Amino acid sequence: MTGFVLDGYDPQGFYCEMLRCAATAALRQRLDHLPLADFQRRTAAAAQALYDYGITFTLYSESSAIDRILPFDPIPRVLAADEWRQIERGIIQRVTALNLLLDDVYHGQKILKDGVIPPDLILGNPNYRPSMHGAAVAHKAYVNICVLRAFPDLVDGIGLRPVEDYGSRLVAAMREIAPASSSEPQIVLLSPGIYNSAYFEHVFLAREMGVPLVQGSDLVIEQDRVYMRTIAGLHAVDVIYRRINDDFLDPEAFRPDSLLGVPGLMRAYNAGNVALANAVGTGVADDKAVYAYVPKIIRYYLGEDAILQNVETHICREPNSLRYTLDHLAELVVKPVGEAGGYGITIGPKASRAELEECRAKLVADPANYISQPCIDLSVAPTLCDGGVMPRHVDLRPFAITGKSTWVLPGGLTRVALRPGSLMVNSSQGGGSKDTWVLEQGLE
Amino acid sequence: MSSSPLLARYAECIFWLARFIERAENLARILDVNETFSRGRSAAQSWLSIVQLNADEERFYKKHRTPSAERVLAFYLTDADNPTSILSAVTNARENARTLRPLVSTEMWVQLNTFYHRMGAIGPGDMLPGSLSRLLTSIKEACQTFTGITEGTFYRDQASYFYRLGQYIERADQTTRLLDTKYPLLSGGSDTAAAVEVGQWHALLRSASGYHAFRRVHSSELTPARVAGFLLFNPAFPRSVYLCVREAADALAALKHHYRLRAGNDISEGLDGLRAILEERSIEEILAGGLHEFLDFLQDYLIAITDRVSAAFFARRPVSGGPNPAAAAWPLAPVPQIPS
Numbered sequence: 001m002t003g004f005v006l007d008g009y010d011p012q013g014f015y016c017e018m019l020r021c022a023a024t025a026a027l028r029q030r031l032d033h034l035p036l037a038d039f040q041r042r043t044a045a046a047a048q049a050l051y052d053y054g055i056t057f058t059l060y061s062e063s064s065a066i067d068r069i070l071p072f073d074p075i076p077r078v079l080a081a082d083e084w085r086q087i088e089r090g091i092i093q094r095v096t097a098l099n100l101l102l103d104d105v106y107h108g109q110k111i112l113k114d115g116v117i118p119p120d121l122i123l124g125n126p127n128y129r130p131s132m133h134g135a136a137v138a139h140k141a142y143v144n145i146c147v148l149r150a151f152p153d154l155v156d157g158i159g160l161r162p163v164e165d166y167g168s169r170l171v172a173a174m175r176e177i178a179p180a181s182s183s184e185p186q187i188v189l190l191s192p193g194i195y196n197s198a199y200f201e202h203v204f205l206a207r208e209m210g211v212p213l214v215q216g217s218d219l220v221i222e223q224d225r226v227y228m229r230t231i232a233g234l235h236a237v238d239v240i241y242r243r244i245n246d247d248f249l250d251p252e253a254f255r256p257d258s259l260l261g262v263p264g265l266m267r268a269y270n271a272g273n274v275a276l277a278n279a280v281g282t283g284v285a286d287d288k289a290v291y292a293y294v295p296k297i298i299r300y301y302l303g304e305d306a307i308l309q310n311v312e313t314h315i316c317r318e319p320n321s322l323r324y325t326l327d328h329l330a331e332l333v334v335k336p337v338g339e340a341g342g343y344g345i346t347i348g349p350k351a352s353r354a355e356l357e358e359c360r361a362k363l364v365a366d367p368a369n370y371i372s373q374p375c376i377d378l379s380v381a382p383t384l385c386d387g388g389v390m391p392r393h394v395d396l397r398p399f400a401i402t403g404k405s406t407w408v409l410p411g412g413l414t415r416v417a418l419r420p421g422s423l424m425v426n427s428s429q430g431g432g433s434k435d436t437w438v439l440e441q442g443l444e
Numbered sequence: 445m446s447s448s449p450l451l452a453r454y455a456e457c458i459f460w461l462a463r464f465i466e467r468a469e470n471l472a473r474i475l476d477v478n479e480t481f482s483r484g485r486s487a488a489q490s491w492l493s494i495v496q497l498n499a500d501e502e503r504f505y506k507k508h509r510t511p512s513a514e515r516v517l518a519f520y521l522t523d524a525d526n527p528t529s530i531l532s533a534v535t536n537a538r539e540n541a542r543t544l545r546p547l548v549s550t551e552m553w554v555q556l557n558t559f560y561h562r563m564g565a566i567g568p569g570d571m572l573p574g575s576l577s578r579l580l581t582s583i584k585e586a587c588q589t590f591t592g593i594t595e596g597t598f599y600r601d602q603a604s605y606f607y608r609l610g611q612y613i614e615r616a617d618q619t620t621r622l623l624d625t626k627y628p629l630l631s632g633g634s635d636t637a638a639a640v641e642v643g644q645w646h647a648l649l650r651s652a653s654g655y656h657a658f659r660r661v662h663s664s665e666l667t668p669a670r671v672a673g674f675l676l677f678n679p680a681f682p683r684s685v686y687l688c689v690r691e692a693a694d695a696l697a698a699l700k701h702h703y704r705l706r707a708g709n710d711i712s713e714g715l716d717g718l719r720a721i722l723e724e725r726s727i728e729e730i731l732a733g734g735l736h737e738f739l740d741f742l743q744d745y746l747i748a749i750t751d752r753v754s755a756a757f758f759a760r761r762p763v764s765g766g767p768n769p770a771a772a773a774w775p776l777a778p779v780p781q782i783p784s
Contacts, residue, residue: 053550054542054557067561186448194542203545213546218451230449231602231757232705 005031005039005075006382011391014380023080023439031075036388043074043384057197071432073383077394077414084438087398088408090308093298095400098285100301106132106281116300117293121317125290127283129246131253135270135279166399166409167208173403174209174239177275185238187211188228190219192244192260202243209241216244221264224271239275246280288337288371289315311376317368325372326363329356332372334363347423349375378423381434383416393417394434395425411436449703450602454547456758457540458603461548462610464537468530469587470618474625475520476580477651479573480644491516497624498528517571521579522563530583534563549597552590559586602703608695609753616688617746620739622652623675645671657681672735673727685742686722689715692749707756714749718742 006028011019018024047069050056056067079087104111105122106129112119122128171187178185191202193215206213218228219237227234242249248258253266268274284290292313295306314321314332325332329348336344346359363370380391398412414434415425425431478494492511495504500519503526508515523529538560541553563583570579591611598604625648645668649655658666658674658681678684693715699705700712730738 051561052554052558054553194539199542200545206546212448212451214451215453218453228448229452229759231452231455231606231707232449232703235449 003036005034005036005384005389007032007036009382009389009391011380011382014377014391014393016391017077017379017381017394018075021078021080021083024078027076027078031382039074039384046072046074055200058195070427071418073392073416073418073432073434075382075384075389076435076437077381077396077416079396079411079436079438081439081441084410086307087396088410090306091398091400091408092406093302093304093307094294095402095406097294097298097301099402101297102279102282102285104301105284106135111297111300114300116296117290118317121287121289121293121315122284125284125287127246127281127287129281129284131266131270132279132281166401167205167210169401169407170205170241171209171211173401173407174211174241174275174277176403177277178239179272179275181273182236182238186228186236187239187241188214188219188237190214190216190240190242190244192248196243198243205241211241216259216261219262219265221262221268224264224268224273226262226265226268226274237274239277241277246283249276249280288313288335289317292371311373314372316363316370316372321372322363322367325370326360328372329360331375333375334359334370334372336369337371343428345424347375376423378417378425381414381416383418383434385418385420390420392420393423393425396436410438450606452758454544454603455606456754457543458547459606459610459753459758461537461540461544462607463614464533464540465587465590466611466614466618468533468537469584469591470615470622471520471528471530471533472580472583472587473618473651474622475517476577476584477622477625477647479576479580480647480651488512493625494520497621500526500528503528513573514568514571517576518568521571522566531563531566534560544603547599547603549593549599551593551597555586555590555593559590562586602699602705605695605699606757609692609699612688612692612695613746613749613753615683616685616692617743619652619675619683619685619688620742622648623672624736624739641668642666649674652683654681654683669727669731672731676727676730677722677725686719689719689722693719705757708753711749711752711756714745714752718745718749 018028050069050072051067054067056069058065058067101111109119109122111117112122174187175185178187187209188211189202189206189209191199191206191213193199196202202213212228214228219240220227220229220234222234226237226240228237244260247255248260250261250263250265251258252263254261265274266280269276269280292310292315295310298304298306314325316322316325325334330351332348334346334348346355348356351359378393378395381394382389383392385392394414394416396412396414399409401407401409414436415427415431416434417423417425417430418432419430422430427433474494474497478490488511491513494516495501495511504511504516504519507519507523507525519526520529522531524531524535526532534556538556541548541556545553566579569575594607598607646655646666649658649666649671652675654675657678658671661674661678662670674681675684677686679686679690681687693712696708696712696715700708725738
């Protein structure tokens with residue numbers, strides 16, 4: 001293979017973010033002068049560095065445990081400044097509305113009484129926590145992924161929004177939600193431990209925040225207060241940034257078989273002696289069926305139109321939507337509401353007849369478990385593949401931190417579907433990541 | 445930002461991280477010296493003595509019917525099911541380092557991570573007589589590299605003292621085990637074997653990296669008693685039991701003075717007691733009472749120290765309530781009698 005990185009790159013009729021965006025001219029020019037072989041060699045070196053740094057997850061088979069790096073693509077995804085401003089405003093609007101929704105759901109439930117959302121969708125949701133009813137705080141916090149710095153000469157001279165202050169932003173938000181009694185709050189990050197696939201991220205965050213990374217077994221509750229076990233005895237804890245789902249937080253309150261959590265934690269939480277981020281019961285706003293109502297939720301609480309458009313969503317629990325979905329099955333994407341990681345999804349245009357019939361049977365048997373959406377042509381971005389640089393579909397997962405106000409990390413995680421023609425960006429379905437650059441200025 | 449006290453689990457992990465690195469290094473030294481011993485002797489018996497040294501007979505015979513160089517080497521180098529293999533030690537060290545990622549330097553982690561991956565790539569060809577020595581040297585050097593990186597990059601707070609505590613307790617223990625490899629010869633040595641034996645004590649010293657240091661103290665004849673005495677009592681040799689006990693005591697004292705950790709008072713007493721025993725005994729007394737018995741006593745004593753370190757600092761139970769398991773009097777192990 002000879003030539004330069006973008007030689008012969010053909011987006012195959014899809015919307016290519018790199019070619020369509022004028023602001024990427026400077027980057028394109030560099031890629032046009034970068035020999036492909038050189039780029040491939042450096043990509044391999046970056047992959048080796050990730051392996052050596054242990055930024056890996058472990059695949060267990062019967063006889064062995066193999067470390068694999070998280071797949072990545074070296075060609076960055078670039079967002080122009082004005083493009084990003086729009087996204088940022090949209091995210092803040094969405095986060096604000098969802099926090100208002102959660103506050104309402106766990107207090108007056110006005111939105112349900114006013115008939116904007118079917119009450120059953122919230123109250124019958126497995127992530128709805130009746131014990132949170134009347135509790136005081138519900139702040140949200142999302143997380144960041146480490147940025148690979150293997151290509152500094154690509155970055156040099158192109159004004160990029162910095163992402164280094166993510167940790168200090170998190171700490172600031174954690175301080176803001178600490179119980180009022182603690183003047184110098186002790187913050188900890190609670191992780192399921194080293195076997196969790198996101199452990200590396202937990203380490204990164206704890207280090208950036210400068211707080212202890214703890215496991216459930218490090219914490220103990222005495223008289224409704226949280227302590228951590230140290231070499232000098234028990235030490236009080238005020239704020240827990242937890243990376244453990246509600247279900248596993250406290251075996252006394254939720255799943256009794258959970259070994260990850262802390263017995264009695266909910267007692268301390270309900271007594272107001274410790275703050276949890278995210279608050280308990282936020283999963284209800286993360287539901288794919290609730291997602292369909294986001295434009296209505298924004299209008300209801302903020303009186304505004306949604307800045308970021310929603311994908312048209314049919315909620316199969318509603319008879320009309322179910323009928324529509326069944327009638328147009330071959331054109332739609334059908335997703336289970338409670339699953340993450342791209343599991344259980346049927347993509348109509350790509351499904352075989354048998355797969356469609358199987359999907360139909362599931363829909364009829366349990367309509368409330370599904371939503372459907374039109375097949376979205378995700379945009380593509382140039383991606384380094386075995387046969388050279390090819391168009392691959394991408395999406396964007398932004399991160400926002402909310403304490404007293406909401407801050408959005410410039411960029412976020414770009415996920416890329418590495419398999420040819422695939423729309424599945426989830427890491428469990430052959431997806432990888434790309435660096436995400438947000439430009440400081442619109443155009444050079 | 446004010447730093448919070450060290451998590452008990454982290455202290456435990458750093459203590460054992462240090463121990464596993466020392467253990468891997470010393471096991472490589474023991475295999476290396478045995479490779480030298482076994483030349484021209486009953487090789488199978490010589491390799492079996494390593495299994496006995498680690499009290500691994502039961503586990504070994506479950507897998508292998510008879511000992512041979514290849515089997516013992518595979519058992520101690522690459523057997524992931526054997527908890528006393530070098531591979532297991534490095535795996536455990538890496539697992540601890542993974543837990544300690546927020547505390548250890550990136551350089552420490554990367555070196556250990558790549559070392560672990562290299563261990564996984566060892567094949568049978570690397571353990572053949574022609575290449576074995578090179579393999580053992582590379583393992584030893586990887587451990588020394590880690591120790592050096594730690595010295596040069598590890599933040600010097602409480603955690604670093606737990607590292608030193610583990611490092612020197614393990615090193616003291618391993619020196620007693622290295623000495624024990626020579627025990628069968630020492631007790632049954634006949635006159636005709638004397639010349640061979642001196643050569644082997646020579647090799648033992650070298651495998652502990654002690655030959656040059658020994659020569660600075662003893663310019664005359666190299667005798668078994670002098671070598672054993674040097675490895676037990678020398679106050680300046682970095683691998684002598686005496687120096688290791690003193691370094692461990694210093695690490696504990698630092699925890700007590702700089703961080704007010706009084707839970708270690710009792711352990712300090714225990715280490716002082718052990719130091720006194722090492723200062724008072726002569727090598728002649730110990731050889732007369734049985735070197736093996738004395739080495740056993742030292743190993744039991746170090747295990748008792750470890751138990752008390754665990755109880756004092758790593759306890760998983762809340763500190764409130766319950767009897768303190770670290771309250772019994774020293775020494776827990778009976779001091780071997782000196783024949784009068």
